[in-house]
Amino acid sequence: MSEKAIVIDAPGGPEQLKLVDMAVGEPGPGEIRIRHHACGLNYIDVYHRNGTYPLALPARLGMEGAGIVEAVGEGVSHLRVGDRAAYTSQPPGAYATARVMPAKCVLKLPDAIDFETAAAMMLKGLTVQYLLRRTLPQGGLQAGDFVLFHAAAGGVGLIACQWARALGLQLIATAGSDEKCALALANGASHAINYRRDTAFAAKVREITGGRGVKVVYDSVGADTWEGSLDSLAPFGLLASFGAASGPVPPIQIGTLAAKGSVYVTRPTIFTHIATREATQAMGDDLFAMVSSGQVRIRIDRRYALADAAEAHRDLEARQIVGSAVLLP
The missing domain is CATH 3.90.180.10 (Medium-chain alcohol dehydrogenases, catalytic domain)
Structure with a gap:
């Protein structure tokens, strides 16, 4: 055949x-x-x-x-x-x-x-499922918690915005244009940041969260967002790096995780x-x-x-x- x-x-x-x-x-x-x-x-x-x-x-x-x-x-x-x-x-x-x-x-x-x-x-969709349901910070996620999701107007991101809304989470979306930010908001994101205009997006995240930061960052962008993602975490927060669209994440010094607030980093894959x-x-x-x-x-x-x-x-x-x-x- x-x-x-x-x-x-x-x-x-x-x-x-x-x-x-x-x-x-x-x-x-x-x-x-x-x-x-x-x-x-x-x-x-x-x-x-x-x-x-x-x-x-x-x-x-x-x-x-x-x-x-x-x-x-x-x-x-x-x-x-x-x-x-x-x-x-x-x-x-x-x-x-x-x-x-x-x-x-x-x-x-x-x-x-x-x-x-x-x-x-x-x-x-299964990627979003394992992220929001299985790749969780200390104590899990509850309604009202803040999460940061990069590339939120893409295929994975738009599903994540909707799923997070269904779970009662406050998803902070990043995207590369005002139009894409508007799309993320229309699909359930609570806040949106145009990272091409607000390049220091971590400062915006701190502003949105009253200075505390988010419990978890879901990052498929990689090199371009890595430092800002770490800077967006609350103490004991989790950075889930599940892609590298902008290039590989740079080598990490383990002491950086202590300096950022005893944070965690994981590199999950759907196939695991x-x-x-x-x-x-x-x-x-x-x-x-x-x-x-x-x-x-x-x-x-x-x-x-x-x-x-x-x-x-x-x-x-x-x-x-x-x-x-x-x-x-």
């Missing part, structure tokens, strides 16, 4: 993305074959393409998708042929019309959620959290409930044909995509 897939033969720019014919066989034990109706687009795909996160070459890209289960391998009991399903999973390979893949991170999709929404939300089928199902159930209830709405800003993956990557790197985007096979 021959299908279409996006492949790179070498790391580099968007021009490396090639649409090729790819043989897709039958699933082995613990695997399924899924026919995609939509594929998600995420910044981690750029890291895979440009070699920041090296892959064995030639390599396929794409970490999330949604579609119909076409075949089920031995030992898979939670999915059946014909099920609507969605996933975020390793190894990469979602940029394809169909694929064979491990079944443990593939979840049956509720009827209330369409394929495009599912493909746009799995990696981003979804390492088992049971954990993936529990997290997915939480995400599906938030979306099905309408408390979290997934904004799809752009749709691209699978063959136009290079254009999608150019727009992603140029920060032209607000919210989420999908590739359509």
Whole structure:
């Protein structure tokens, strides 16, 4: 069976993305074959393409998708042929019309959620789930607590704004323009800071919080926000660095954490959290409930044909995509 897939033969720019014919066989034990109706687009795909996160070459890209289960391998009991399903999973390979893949991170999709929404939300939504539900400061988070969330007008950020509002948290959003700040506020952020204008955003955070700082900072930006994120923390606060869109975080001196108020730093990844089928199902159930209830709405800003993956990557790197985007096979 021959299908279409996006492949790179070498790391580099968007021009490396090639649409090729790819043989897709039958699933082995613990695997399924899924026919995609939509594929998600995420910044981690750029890291895979440009070699920041090296892959064995030639390599396929794409970490999330949604579609119909076409075949089920031995030992898979939670999915059946014909099920609507969605996933975020390793190894990469979602940029394809169909694929064979491990079944443990593939979840049956509720009827209330369409394929495009599912493909746009799995990696981003499960990221927000593990951040707001599992990556917590001392004593956890309670309604009324302040949190700082960088890049709040992106796909992950807009979900986080809505989810934080549902939890009663006061989310302070940062974004790179007044328009993006307004979008974060419209999606549930309590405050918004344009970090291109207010470059010393930590001072603004202190002003908003009455001088105390926030209990937790969720930072996917990396190098550009690192120092300000540390300076935004309350004593015993937590800095969760879950990405590096502006470049790697600089080396840290352990004594800095003492000087900043006995603060904590962690570098979580979604794939640690979804390492088992049971954990993936529990997290997915939480995400599906938030979306099905309408408390979290997934904004799809752009749709691209699978063959136009290079254009999608150019727009992603140029920060032209607000919210989420999908590739359509």
